[in-house]
Structure formats: structure tokens, C-alpha cells
Amino acid sequence: xxxxxxxxxxxxxxxxxxxxxxxxxxxxxxxxxxxxxxxxxxxxxxxxxxxxxxxxxxxxxxxxxxxxxxxxxxxxxxxxxxxxxxxxxxxxxxxxxxxxxxxxxxxxxxxxxxxxxxxxxxxxxxxxxxxxxxxxx
Amino acid sequence: xxxxxxxxxxxxxxxxxxxxxxxxxxxxxxxxxxxxxxxxxxxxxxxxxxxxxxxxxxxxxxxxxxxxxxxxxxxxxxxxxxxxxxxxxxxxxxxxxxxxxxxxxxxxxxxxxxxxxxxxxxxxxxxxxxxxxxxxxxxxxxxxxxxxxxxxxxxxxxxxxxxxxxxxxxxxxxxxxxxxxxxxxxxxxxxxxxxxxxxxxxxxxxxxxxxxxxxxxxxxxxxxxxxxxxxxxxxxxxxxxxxxxxxxxxxxxxxxxxxxxxxxxxxxxxxxxxxxxxxxxxxxxxxxxxxxxxxxxxxxxxxxxxxxxxxxxxxxxxxxxxxxxxxxxxxxxxxxxxxxxxxxxxxxxxxxxxxxxxxxxxxxxxxxxxxxxxxxxxxxxxxxxxxxxxxxxxxxxxxxxxxxxxxxxxxxxxxxxxxxxxxxxxxxxxxxxxxxxxxxxxxxxxxxxxxxxxxxxxxxxxxxxxxxxxxxxxxxxxxxxxxxxxxxxxxxxxxxxxxxxxxxxxxxxxxxxxxxxxxxxxxxxxxxxxxxxxxxxxxxxxxxxxxxxxxxx
Numbered sequence: 001x002x003x004x005x006x007x008x009x010x011x012x013x014x015x016x017x018x019x020x021x022x023x024x025x026x027x028x029x030x031x032x033x034x035x036x037x038x039x040x041x042x043x044x045x046x047x048x049x050x051x052x053x054x055x056x057x058x059x060x061x062x063x064x065x066x067x068x069x070x071x072x073x074x075x076x077x078x079x080x081x082x083x084x085x086x087x088x089x090x091x092x093x094x095x096x097x098x099x100x101x102x103x104x105x106x107x108x109x110x111x112x113x114x115x116x117x118x119x120x121x122x123x124x125x126x127x128x129x130x131x132x133x134x135x136x137x
Numbered sequence: 138x139x140x141x142x143x144x145x146x147x148x149x150x151x152x153x154x155x156x157x158x159x160x161x162x163x164x165x166x167x168x169x170x171x172x173x174x175x176x177x178x179x180x181x182x183x184x185x186x187x188x189x190x191x192x193x194x195x196x197x198x199x200x201x202x203x204x205x206x207x208x209x210x211x212x213x214x215x216x217x218x219x220x221x222x223x224x225x226x227x228x229x230x231x232x233x234x235x236x237x238x239x240x241x242x243x244x245x246x247x248x249x250x251x252x253x254x255x256x257x258x259x260x261x262x263x264x265x266x267x268x269x270x271x272x273x274x275x276x277x278x279x280x281x282x283x284x285x286x287x288x289x290x291x292x293x294x295x296x297x298x299x300x301x302x303x304x305x306x307x308x309x310x311x312x313x314x315x316x317x318x319x320x321x322x323x324x325x326x327x328x329x330x331x332x333x334x335x336x337x338x339x340x341x342x343x344x345x346x347x348x349x350x351x352x353x354x355x356x357x358x359x360x361x362x363x364x365x366x367x368x369x370x371x372x373x374x375x376x377x378x379x380x381x382x383x384x385x386x387x388x389x390x391x392x393x394x395x396x397x398x399x400x401x402x403x404x405x406x407x408x409x410x411x412x413x414x415x416x417x418x419x420x421x422x423x424x425x426x427x428x429x430x431x432x433x434x435x436x437x438x439x440x441x442x443x444x445x446x447x448x449x450x451x452x453x454x455x456x457x458x459x460x461x462x463x464x465x466x467x468x469x470x471x472x473x474x475x476x477x478x479x480x481x482x483x484x485x486x487x488x489x490x491x492x493x494x495x496x497x498x499x500x501x502x503x504x505x506x507x508x509x510x511x512x513x514x515x516x517x518x519x520x521x522x523x524x525x526x527x528x529x530x531x532x533x534x535x536x537x538x539x540x541x542x543x544x545x546x547x548x549x550x551x552x553x554x555x556x557x558x559x560x561x562x563x564x565x566x567x568x569x570x571x572x573x574x575x576x577x578x579x580x581x582x583x584x585x586x587x588x589x590x591x592x593x594x595x596x597x598x599x600x601x602x603x604x605x606x607x608x609x610x611x612x613x614x615x616x617x618x619x620x621x622x623x624x625x626x627x628x629x630x631x632x633x634x635x636x637x638x639x640x641x642x643x644x645x646x647x648x649x650x651x652x653x654x655x656x657x658x659x660x661x662x663x664x665x666x667x668x669x670x671x672x673x674x675x676x677x678x679x680x681x682x683x684x685x686x687x688x689x690x
Binding site for chain 1: 472475476478479480482483484486487490517521
């Protein structure tokens with residue numbers, strides 16, 4: 001499988017750092033952001049394929065961030081990370097175009113599979129866009 | 138304490154109402170009786186006074202008539218004519234025919250010698266010179282004697298008239314029939330106890346009284362007490378009877394007519410009135426007391442009931458307020474715990490990742506490390522479950538309304554617990570009403586409710602128990618009763634069993650969230666949950682679910 005870049009967004013620094021470390025150990029290209037605002041800045045300067053987004057964050061929360069991402073980078077896939085209490089938020093996220101949601105605390109392997117699925121979807125979509133573009137020419 | 142407060146209130150009410158009712162009743166009754174008695178007394182006094190007056194008048198008239206007849210004869214005949222007993226007899230017969238009541242007629246000369254006589258006694262030739270009345274009539278001219286026995290030895294009185302004929306002086310004397318005279322006097326006797334008689338100034342009976350005494354006997358009435366006009370007194374006679382007595386002197390001022398009447402007979406009408414009044418007041422009082430006691434009891438009972446209901450409602454509100462606050466707090470705590478748990482899990486995951494490194498893989502203690510990490514993960518998982526439960530049920534969750542068959546839900550729930558019950562050799566008996574309608578509710582949440590209560594019951598009962606699950610149609614609810622014959626809930630624990638984290642189970646065996654969650658679900662479904670527990674006999678939980686008809690599709 002092609003390598004892809006994942007952006008992890010979580011306000012819990014320890015959590016973020018550890019997840020990044022574990023992903024790197026599994027040979028995944030990852031970047032991290034502490035808040036929604038920071039995530040949008042990273043997206044502007046880096047190429048990112050998939051975003052893992054915590055919904056409960058101070059400042060710009062998950063849903064707002066998701067909305068911004070989908071507006072500015074519609075091709076980027078987003079996986080929501082929610083607490084159990086935020087099922088409604090998860091549903092809202094799905095309606096706003098998130099790829100899927102995972103419940104915290106999450107198994108690292110489950111997360112890995114989900115990321116690969118998300119990237120696959122993104123690749124297929126990019127492939128389709130390429131084809132349309134070729135047809136246009 | 139509460140009880141005596143209501144009892145006291147009841148007593149105060151009763152005493153107040155009775156006081157307010159009885160005071161005017163008795164006052165009115167008393168005053169009215171007093172007034173009636175006074176009027177009545179005046180009336181009977183007037184009556185007896187009037188009778189005395191009219192009776193003396195008729196007696197006076199009787200005596201005046203007889204005196205006048207005698208005087209007329211004495212004035213029209215002369216001594217020689219009257220001495221002829223044939224003439225005397227003729228006069229006697231005429232006056233007895235015209236007026237009556239004359240027993241005899243006699244002529245006495247100035248020496249006191251009885252010269253001529255007609256009548257039933259042999260009085261001719263007797264000399265009256267020594268008799269006290271003889272000098273009396275000689276000086277006064279007209280004389281009516283007191284009753285005396287005289288020569289004939291039987292009580293009688295006489296009327297005597299003196300005739301002055303030139304130098305000669307003679308007396309015409311007659312005896313009045315005591316029976317006729319007594320009869321006139323007695324005609325004033327009225328009723329069973331009425332008496333009428335005449336006494337003289339010395340208190341000697343001049344006619345035979347009806348009761349206790351004889352003619353010429355002494356009376357215990359003191360004549361000096363009776364004045365010039367008619368006097369009415371109340372006397373108590375020798376027999377101890379209260380008698381109302383009216384006395385009036387005759388015109389000759391020597392005889393006193395007494396009319397008396399037993400007070401109790403005269404007052405009989407009043408007595409009857411008094412008894413009627415007492416009876417009415419008595420019946421009224423009993424009715425007032427009964428009505429007061431009954432209505433007061435009812436009112437106080439109603440009040441007590443309302444208070445009890447109010448207290449129950451307050452207790453319920455307090456309970457739901459407390460649980461809501463606890464729920465909010467628990468949810469907040471759960472959120473805050475969730476994040477550190479996630480970090481811990483990532484850290485242990487990272488450590489496990491690192492243990493895969495070749496260098497560490499060969500370490501002696503690698504097994505111990507791995508085991509410890511697994512334990513940490515296990516306990517994080519345990520904590521996570523608690524948080525999961527709390528967040529799961531504390532969050533705002535609208536129940537999904539669907540068609541629910543309560544009986545079916547109960548059967549499903551029981552079948553889920555069948556193995557668990559069998560392991561503990563507990564019998565689960567179902568008595569399900571066939572009339573339970575399909576209602577609009579949330580099946581999975583109801584299942585959760587029944588599951589929690591029944592599994593609690595199984596845990597509480599221990600071994601060889603019996604659990605009874607009943608369903609019934611209530612007024613506006615479907616009622617599900619789950620009864621066990623376990624040890625029951627201690628009284629001090631009963632207040633807390635719906636509190637989150639309250640458990641009687643061993644640490645690690647229960648989270649203490651089951652009944653709290655159950656309570657919240659039932660509240661959200663618009664129902665209510667209650668229980669009744671008796672230590673040593675078991676516990677019954679009652680869940681009332683609103684009987685809402687399913688929506689039309």
C-alpha cells in the first residue's frame with residue numbers, strides 16, 4: 001500500500017504524543033495538532049490524506065473543525081474520535097461528511113485499519129477525479 | 138409526634154365548635170325557661186287570687202242574704218205573732234223554700250229563754266243567757282257566730298238578730314246548714330289538690346278542709362299573715378308539700394277564706410314544657426356533638442391525608458432532584474476520567490510496542506512486564522466500563538417510541554436470565570395478565586429495566602429462592618411487580634438504593650449503577666418505580682409504565 005500522511009488532532013498532549021509515537025513505530029507518516037486552529041494551519045502547509053479528529057476540544061471543537069476541513073479540503077478524509085456520551089455529535093459528524101467515527105479509548109490496531117480504509121476511499125476518489133479530468137481533456 | 142399534633146388539632150376544633158354551639162343554646166334555653174316560669178307563676182297566682190276574691194264575694198253574699206232575710210222577718214212580725222209556732226213554722230218553710238240552708242228557727246226572749254222553736258232538735262225551753270253569743274247579739278243587734286258545738290253537740294254556726302219592740306227585746310236565731318255552707322266554700326276546690334276552707338282569727342277550721350284536718354280543728358296556717366286585701370303565699374304544710382295559698386278575709390273580718398293549691402300540680406304544665414325543652418336541648422346537643430365529632434374527624438383525616446400526600450410528593454421531588462444532580466456530577470466526573478484513561482491505554486500500548494524490541498525481548502523479566510501491563514489494561518477497562526455506563530445513561534437520551542408488548546419483553550428478559558437463575562437454583566414464576574395492551578414505549582430500555590431488577594433479585598435471594606414476576610393493568614399505567622423472597626433491604630439502606638455507586642455487593646461485583654440507571658430510564662419513559670421491602674421476608678419492586686396507546690401508522 002502507498003504510504004499516506006495522517007494528521008492527529010487532540011488537545012490532550014500526552015495522548016497525542018503517544019499515539020504519534022506508536023503510529024511512527026508502525027511506519028505511518030503522521031503529524032499532530034493540539035487544536036482545531038492548529039490542524040487547519042497544518043493542512044494548509046502540509047499534504048495530509050487523513051485526519052483523526054477528537055470532537056471534544058477547547059476553542060474550536062471537532063464539529064467546527066470538521067466543517068472547515070470539508071469546506072477547504074473536501075478530499076481529505078476525517079475519522080472522528082468521540083467519547084461515548086457524544087453519540088449525537090458522532091451522528092452529526094457523519095452527516096457533515098466524516099468517513100467514520102471511533103469510540104475512545106481506541107485500540108491501536110482498529111485505528112490503523114480505519115485509517116487504511118479512509119485512505120483507500122480517498123485514493124479511489126482521487127482516481128475518479130483524475131479520470132474525469134482526462135476525459136475533459 | 139405527627140399523630141398527636143392532628144389529635145390536638147381535632148380536640149381544639151371540637152371544643153371550640155361545641156363551646157360556640159352550646160353557650161347560646163343553654164343560655165337561650167335557660168333564659169326562656171326562666172321567663173316562661175315567671176310568667177306562669179304570675180298567671181297561676183293571679184288565678185288563685187281571683188278565685189279567692191270571687192269565692193269570698195259569693196260567701197259574703199250568702200251570709201248577707203241570710204242575715205237580711207232574718208232581719209226582714211224580725212222587723213215585720215211582733216213578739217206575740219212569732220211565739221206562735223204555727224206562724225214560725227210557716228216563716229221557716231217560706232224562707233227555706235226561697236233561700237234555703239236554714240236548719241232551724243228559734244225565738245229567744247230577753248232573759249235568754251228559748252220560747253219558740255222549729256227544727257230537728259229539742260231546744261225549746263233551753264236558756265241561752267250564759268252562752269257567750271247571747272250578750273254579743275244583745276249589744277250588737279246582728280251576730281254571726283263562729284262554728285261551735287253548743288247544746289246539740291255537733292258543729293254549726295248561727296245567725297242571730299235582735300228586735301227591739303217597745304220595751305220588750307227578743308232575738309230571732311237560725312242555724313245555717315253546715316253541709317250547704319261547707320259545700321259553697323268547697324266549690325272553690327279545683328283539681329286533684331285544690332283546697333278551700335274557712336278559718337277564724339284563732340286559726341280554727343270553720344269548714345272541713347279537703348286534706349289533713351277537721352272542722353273545729355287547729356290549722357297550721359297563721360291567719361295574722363293575711364292582710365286586708367287578698368294575700369298569696371307559698372306555704373309548706375305539715376306533709377312537706379309546697380302549696381300556693383291565697384287568703385281573703387270575709388266582710389265580717391272574723392273569717393278567713395283560704396284557697397290553696399299544690400304548686401307541683403299548678404306548675405305541671407310548666408314542668409311539661411321544661412321537660413320538653415330539656416328533651417329538645419338534649420337531642421340537639423347529641424346531634425351537635427355527633428355532627429361536630431364526625432365532621433371534625435373527617436376534616437382532620439382529610440387534612441392528614443393531604444399532608445401525607447404532600448410529604449410523599451416532596452420526598453419524591455427531593456429524590457428525583459437529588460438523583461438528577463448526582464447524575465450531572467457523575468457525568469462530569471466520568472468525562473474527566475475518560476481522558477486520562479485514554480492516555481493510560483496509549484501509554485501501556487506504547488510500552489507493549491517497545492517490549493517487541495529485540496533487546497528487551499530477551500530480558501529476564503519480560504513476562505512479568507507483559508503481565509503487569511495486561512493487568513493495568515484490565516483495570517483501565519474496568520474503570521472504562523463504569524464511565525461507559527455513567528455516560529451512557531446520564532446523557533440526554535430521548536426514548537424511542539415503538540410498539541411494546543410488556544409481557545413479551547418480560548418473557549424475553551427472563552429467558553436471558555434463565556441460566557443465571559438455574560445456576561443459583563432460583564425459580565422465576567410469571568403471572569402475566571393477558572389483558573396487557575400493546576403500548577408505545579422503548580423496548581430495549583424496558584428490557585434493561587427488567588434485567589436490572591430481576592438480576593438484582595437473583596443476586597439478593599441467593600440460593601433456592603423464588604422470584605415472582607407479575608404484570609397488571611393499572612388505572613393509567615401498566616404495572617409490573619417483581620417480588621423476591623430474599624433477605625429484604627435494611628431500612629437505613631432503603632433511602633439510598635437509587636443513588637449512583639450505592640451497592641451492597643462485594644467490591645468489584647457491582648458498580649452500584651444498576652438501580653440508578655433503572656430509575657433514570659423509568660423516569661424518562663414517564664413512569665415511576667417504587668419498592669416495598671421487609672427485612673427477612675423479601676422485596677417487591679413495582680414499575681409503573683404509562684399506558685400510552687401506540688401511534689397510528
